[in-house]
Amino acid sequence: xxxxxxxxxxxxxxxxxxxxxxxxxxxxxxxxxxxxxxxxxxxxxxxxxxxxxxxxxxxxxxxxxxxxxxxxxxxxxxxxxxxxxxxxxxxxxxxxxxxxxxxxxxxxxxxxxxxxxxxxxxxxxxxxxxxxxxxxxxxxxxxxxxxxxxxx
Amino acid sequence: xxxxxxxxxxxxxxxxxxxxxxxxxxxxxxxxxxxxxxxxxxxxxxxxxxxxxxxxxxxxxxxxxxxxxxxxxxxxxxxxxxxxxxxxxxxxxxxxxxxxxxxxxxxxxxxxxxxxxxxxxxxxxxxxxxxxxxxxxxxxxxxxxxxxxxxxxxxxxxxxxxxxxxxxxxxxxxxxxxxxxxxxxxxxxxxxxxxxxxxxxxxxxxxxxxxxxxxxxxxxxxxxxxxxxxxxxxxxxxxxxxxxxxxxxxxxxxxxxxxxxxxxxxxxxxxxxxxxxxxxxxxxxxxxxxxxxxxxxxxxxxxxxxxxxxxxxxxxxxxxxxxxxxxxxxxxxxxxxxxxxxxxxxxxxxxxxxxxxxxxxxxxxxxxxxxxxxxxxxxxxxxxxxxxxxxxxxxxxxxxxxxxxxxxxxxxxxxxxxxxxxxxxxxxxxxxxxxxxxxxxxxxxxxxxxxxxxxxxxxxxxxxxxxxxxxxxxxxxxxxxxxxxxxxxxxxxxxxxxxxxxxxxxxxxxxxxxxxxxxxxxxxxxxxxxxxxx
Numbered sequence: 079x080x081x082x083x084x085x086x087x088x089x090x091x092x093x094x095x096x097x098x099x100x101x102x103x104x105x106x107x108x109x110x111x112x113x114x115x116x117x118x119x120x121x122x123x124x125x126x127x128x129x130x131x132x133x134x135x136x137x138x139x140x141x142x143x144x145x146x147x148x149x150x151x152x153x154x155x156x157x158x159x160x161x162x163x164x165x166x167x168x169x170x171x172x173x174x175x176x177x178x179x180x181x182x183x184x185x186x187x188x189x190x191x192x193x194x195x196x197x198x199x200x201x202x203x204x205x206x207x208x209x210x211x212x213x214x215x216x217x218x219x220x221x222x223x224x225x226x227x228x229x230x
Numbered sequence: 231x232x233x234x235x236x237x238x239x240x241x242x243x244x245x246x247x248x249x250x251x252x253x254x255x256x257x258x259x260x261x262x263x264x265x266x267x268x269x270x271x272x273x274x275x276x277x278x279x280x281x282x283x284x285x286x287x288x289x290x291x292x293x294x295x296x297x298x299x300x301x302x303x304x305x306x307x308x309x310x311x312x313x314x315x316x317x318x319x320x321x322x323x324x325x326x327x328x329x330x331x332x333x334x335x336x337x338x339x340x341x342x343x344x345x346x347x348x349x350x351x352x353x354x355x356x357x358x359x360x361x362x363x364x365x366x367x368x369x370x371x372x373x374x375x376x377x378x379x380x381x382x383x384x385x386x387x388x389x390x391x392x393x394x395x396x397x398x399x400x401x402x403x404x405x406x407x408x409x410x411x412x413x414x415x416x417x418x419x420x421x422x423x424x425x426x427x428x429x430x431x432x433x434x435x436x437x438x439x440x441x442x443x444x445x446x447x448x449x450x451x452x453x454x455x456x457x458x459x460x461x462x463x464x465x466x467x468x469x470x471x472x473x474x475x476x477x478x479x480x481x482x483x484x485x486x487x488x489x490x491x492x493x494x495x496x497x498x499x500x501x502x503x504x505x506x507x508x509x510x511x512x513x514x515x516x517x518x519x520x521x522x523x524x525x526x527x528x529x530x531x532x533x534x535x536x537x538x539x540x541x542x543x544x545x546x547x548x549x550x551x552x553x554x555x556x557x558x559x560x561x562x563x564x565x566x567x568x569x570x571x572x573x574x575x576x577x578x579x580x581x582x583x584x585x586x587x588x589x590x591x592x593x594x595x596x597x598x599x600x601x602x603x604x605x606x607x608x609x610x611x612x613x614x615x616x617x618x619x620x621x622x623x624x625x626x627x628x629x630x631x632x633x634x635x636x637x638x639x640x641x642x643x644x645x646x647x648x649x650x651x652x653x654x655x656x657x658x659x660x661x662x663x664x665x666x667x668x669x670x671x672x673x674x675x676x677x678x679x680x681x682x683x684x685x686x687x688x689x690x691x692x693x694x695x696x697x698x699x700x701x702x703x704x705x706x707x708x709x710x711x712x713x714x715x716x717x718x719x720x721x722x723x724x725x726x727x728x729x730x731x732x733x734x735x736x737x738x739x740x741x742x743x744x745x746x747x748x749x750x751x752x753x754x755x756x757x758x759x760x761x762x763x764x
Contacts, residue, residue, distance in 0.1 A: 180365065
């Protein structure tokens with residue numbers, strides 16, 4: 079089974095740091111507002127700094143586990159994926175059950191040459207299989223393989 | 231926009247890796263239609279700005295008015311579609327770019343739609359549906375004749391996908407498959423019949439010659455509804471409310487005996503009225519139930535006030551569900567229902583009853599009627615891991631934490647006696663949790679033959695689910711932290727059925743056994759053409 083591209087780890091860590099930065103900025107702004115409008119001193123700014131640091135550190139570690147948990151493979155009969163840190167999940171979809179393949183990428187994904195793929199089946203009540211952030215070449219290959227497999 | 235030459239219907243571009251696809255955009259009039267759809271926000275924006283509710287900075291005005299215009303232009307510019315020999319391709323999105331690829335052989339339905347503004351401008355929306363709930367492609371907006379041309383072409387694909395022959399992975403027609411061909415590790419493979427031959431020979435008696443296969447009497451149905459668990463629960467709630475009202479509320483409120491009686495009757499009346507409403511509603515809806523079995527379909531007549539006539543094609547039936555509620559188990563009653571893929575536009579229900587008041591143990595006969603064979607019974611069920619009882623007990627025991635927290639939290643308000651009360655609740659809860667865990671583990675069971683998969687679950691309401699293995703769409707294996715610690719896993723199987731929530735769940739199998747089961751189901755499912763699964 080193959081892992082996600084290494085760029086995904088960088089992307090997720092970048093997003094985690096961006097979230098921590100956003101928390102820091104918003105927290106500092108609030109701290110300044112609070113310190114100017116109340117008796118509370120500017121020392122309250124330590125709180126958002128600490129929170130942002132914890133979020134950044136925890137996110138950094140969490141992303142590593144999350145990246146390592148992702149594996150997928152496409153065989154002649156099915157597509158198989160497994161993921162999950164706390165609750166581990168594995169999905170097996172026979173190739174002849176795949177209805178549609180949808181791919182999506184945002185600005186950061188395009189910057190890194192990544193695309194997320196959703197595999198739809200006729201299964202009601204079952205969530206689609208979402209494979210995050212594959213490289214474009216793998217997505218094209220997957221698309222071609224599935225189209226060929228379904229048409230045969 | 232350059233008008234392309236009219237290609238033959240069967241040839242709309244080639245799709246070798248996407249490099250030679252004949253990409254097209256929707257009709258430019260889409261921009262006007264999209265702007266028209268955004269008129270509502272424009273009207274609101276103009277009203278807000280001109281009403282002076284916002285600071286009338288020119289930048290804000292421009293943003294509010296230009297936003298929908300720019301959005302419509304951007305949507306049109308970034309939307310493209312292409313149809314090649316194998317698939318329909320659809321690109322859209324500016325910031326978040328989405329690309330859909332729908333194989334033409336998977337097309338189930340093609341429809342066109344036009345709102346008022348679209349009709350005025352002679353464009354339509356083309357919707358291409360597959361069998362999934364989320365994979366549809368919607369192309370806005372095309373010229374009417376272009377949309378009709380594409381719809382005609384793609385509807386031919388939809389018709390072919392329904393009539394597709396059953397094939398093995400090697401491509402040979404399944405009629406050439408040897409009887410009893412075994413797959414490695416597949417139990418009961420000597421009984422593996424051809425899918426098509428599993429449909430019953432004319433066991434179905436034409437209605438004109440024979441009566442219904444199942445006919446439910448009113449008295450039996452009424453008795454079944456009165457003894458159903460929700461009704462009993464409401465009745466018990468009503469009695470409890472009456473007792474509490476008489477013995478607790480009235481004395482605390484220092485009311486007289488008359489008022490106490492009134493309070494207690496009021497406490498009883500609400501739940502009883504609810505219970506009566508349920509019984510009457512169900513009786514009216516399910517009363518007069520009759521099931522007729524034709525060679526290729528089941529016909530159901532049901533309803534006392536409004537009679538519904540339901541037709542379910544046998545090959546669309548995905549799953550049979552047997553339900554035994556608490557008191558019904560004692561009374562020897564069960565409810566047997568089916569679930570279909572419900573893909574036809576003229577089908578109104580995804581589920582229906584095969585028998586709303588069957589004798590206990592009658593379900594295999596009904597399953598044979600529907601599936602042509604019933605390979606499995608409750609005697610074939612294998613248990614899940616004995617550790618399932620422990621896992622359930624541990625999960626339920628977590629309720630001790632909020633109980634203790636509430637008890638401690640109430641100490642400042644009500645005194646230290648709340649700790650004793652909390653301790654009593656916990657002491658009563660733990661044995662119940664232990665009992666429930668053992669019962670749950672005892673009732674969980676599964677069985678699999680070459681063609682069918684049976685799962686049993688439930689403590690207070692026992693549920694049996696019988697699924698045709700070739701109807702399986704996707705398989706999932708889930709292991710929570712608790713389960714991983716005990717080396718357990720849950721197997722989830724999805725079919726195309728719409729009525730029962732779609733998933734058949736088997737929790738707490740030993741992990742190696744769960745993986746082996748998943749593997750066997752996946753192999754068997756992969757052997758069946760998609761056309762036979764819907």
